[in-house]
Amino acid sequence: MTPDQYCEDKAAASGSSFYYSFRFLPEERRRAITALYAFCREVDDAVDECHDLGVAQAKLAWWRSEVAKLYQGQPEHPVTLALKPHVAAFQLPQTQLEEIIDGMEMDLSMVRYQRFQDLLLYCHRVAGVVGQLAAQIFGYQDRRTLKYAHELGIAFQLTNIIRDVGEDARRDRIYLPMEELQRFNCPAMDILHYQESEPFKALMAFQIERAEQHYRQAWDLLPAVDRKAQRPGLLMAAIYRATLEEIKQDGAGKVLNQRLSLGTGRKLWLAWKTWTFGYKA
Secondary structure, eight states, X not given: OOHHHHHHHHXXXXXXXXXXHHTTSOHHHHHHHHHHHHHHHXXXXXXXXXXXXXXXXXXXXXXXXXXXXXXXXXOOSHHHHHHHHXXXXXXXXXXXXXXXXXXXXXXXXXXXXXXXXXXXHHHIIIIIHHHHHHHHHHOOSSTHHHXXXXXXXXXXXXXXXXXXXXXXXXXXXXXXXXXXXXXXXXXXXXXXXXXXXXXXXXXXXXXXXXXXXXXXXHHHHSOGGGTTXXXXXXHHHHHHHHHHHHHHHHOGGGGGXXXXXXXXXXXXXXXXXXXXXXXXX
């Protein structure tokens, strides 16, 4: 199996919205973004699929050394071998790959966030930075596009947090800021016990509106000259916003006891529609 095929299989197996947006790209950009996505999956799995803290820390330390080897021209893992030809071609900074690992490492010690500002650091590392790397692979003319990509990454991560509240609670994780739980009179135990209370529904309505605001801000930041090049990110935005709308229409409280996911056919349709007719902010 070639490194590129390894990354392709890793991306396809995830069923992620990201995978569907890659299909429309020219081959070199598609291989680059698939390798980047596979890297993110690998370091995320090093944390999520490992129940031993020491082992998880060791795995992330290994990935740090592997990133260093990548930029020394001597990678060993199929993912970094696949990334090797693209780090120079698309000017992907080593520091940003390291920041992604920093974000994954936060999951080893942070199971609660006191303030939204604290959560934003996590979102920046695991999603905002990824958005900027992706934007570089897609191509841009105006550097303001990197600000758009970062904002869009934040919006994606906030959507993930909303969608996965129940799933995270089953692992004793609450990403929603504690200050906001207090503001809406929603005890953490309601979330950990999967109670679809009225305060929880009000809290989630607030989270959804804030995520929607980040999508709007991202669109406003995207220069017109780069909208065509950045279509893959806009495809993802269409799919993620459709997911957010489904949660909103279905009743935000239900995320505690079910994980909403759009079907493959719906994702493909949204991707084709957005690629063909453009993104609607």
